[in-house]
Amino acid sequence: xxxxxxxxxxxxxxxxxxxxxxxxxxxxxxxxxxxxxxxxxxxxxxxxxxxxxxxxxxxxxxxxxxxxxxxxxxxxxxxxxxxxxxxxxxxxxxxxxxxxxxxxxxxxxxxxxxxxxxxxxxxxxxxxxxxxxxxxxxxxxxxxxxxxxxxxxxxxxxxxxxxxxxxxxxxxxxxxxxxxxxxxxxxxxxxxxxxxxxxxxxxxxxxxxxxxxxxxxxxxxxxxxxxxxxxxxxxxxxxxxx
Numbered sequence: 001x002x003x004x005x006x007x008x009x010x011x012x013x014x015x016x017x018x019x020x021x022x023x024x025x026x027x028x029x030x031x032x033x034x035x036x037x038x039x040x041x042x043x044x045x046x047x048x049x050x051x052x053x054x055x056x057x058x059x060x061x062x063x064x065x066x067x068x069x070x071x072x073x074x075x076x077x078x079x080x081x082x083x084x085x086x087x088x089x090x091x092x093x094x095x096x097x098x099x100x101x102x103x104x105x106x107x108x109x110x111x112x113x114x115x116x117x118x119x120x121x122x123x124x125x126x127x128x129x130x131x132x133x134x135x136x137x138x139x140x141x142x143x144x145x146x147x148x149x150x151x152x153x154x155x156x157x158x159x160x161x162x163x164x165x166x167x168x169x170x171x172x173x174x175x176x177x178x179x180x181x182x183x184x185x186x187x188x189x190x191x192x193x194x195x196x197x198x199x200x201x202x203x204x205x206x207x208x209x210x211x212x213x214x215x216x217x218x219x220x221x222x223x224x225x226x227x228x229x230x231x232x233x234x235x236x237x238x239x240x241x242x
Contacts, residue, residue: 013174014104014187015094019239022091022099025143025156026070026164026234027082029062035082036060044073046227054139055229068142070162070232076200076224079165079233090167091236092192093201093219100151100158100204109215111151111158116212120149121160126210135160139207139229159218162232163206169197170221199223206230 036043036057043057054063055073062071074082083089091099101108112120118134122141125132131139135146144156151158158164171177171193179191193201199221205211208230211218222231 010171010174013191014185015179015191016183016187016189017092017094017098018190020091020095020236021239022095022153022155022236023088023234024154026162026232027079028068028143029071030067032071032074032082033061033067035085039081039085041078041081041085044071044078044227046073051229066140069140070143070157072140072162072229072232073227074232075227076165076222078227080167083233083235086235088235088237090165090233092190093166093168093203094191095236096164096166096203099153099155102152106152108152110149110211111155112149116215117148118212120146121205121211122146122157122207123160124206124208124210126213130208130210132207132210137207141207157204159204159211160209161207162204163202163209163220163222163228163230164204165222165231165233166201166203168193168201169195169224170199170201171195171197202231 035041037060043060045056051073079090100111108114110116122135122137123132124130141161146157149159150156177191177193179188181189183189202220202222203218205218209218222228
């Protein structure tokens, strides 16, 4: 079960999700390159000067030496397209929360427990320029570099490295959510927030985010069309597809 926070200021609600599968790592640049090549999809690229400093892809393979880093400069729609190509989908926010922090009764604030451990994730800092190489990487890190930061279910980089898109939009009222009723404890069953809405729910923070002063602040909302150097994703699937 999960205490859901689908929108800014919404009261938490308890939720229950059906069994599901989730990728152990964020989608890497190498994996995304296969999608670009085989599906003829647009490479990650934005028309901004900062993106030319090692972020934009000049061809279908991406920046050399970053093959095992999480793919970034992708929009919510790009992430959806990739997951569909793989026969998967983006996780709902409830699924993402459970995969990252475990059941609500565990009361984890971070994937590994309740206390912040800076060495267990790729993080940023509060002060400009907001990047921090004390964890070994100034920008993104290869996936799976922080074994002690894995979630209770064995997933890597749920916190840090790249923000991760979920399938849900941010809503202003729980009446906008969809679910399959309530269980005996009053938890919403398989809750989703498909919209309409202006921003998509993202979770997990990134190399640009400082967790120490914001232990519960790793949930945010991005414009679905935006492509950021700090935003990536991982795929999920119904357990029946495994």
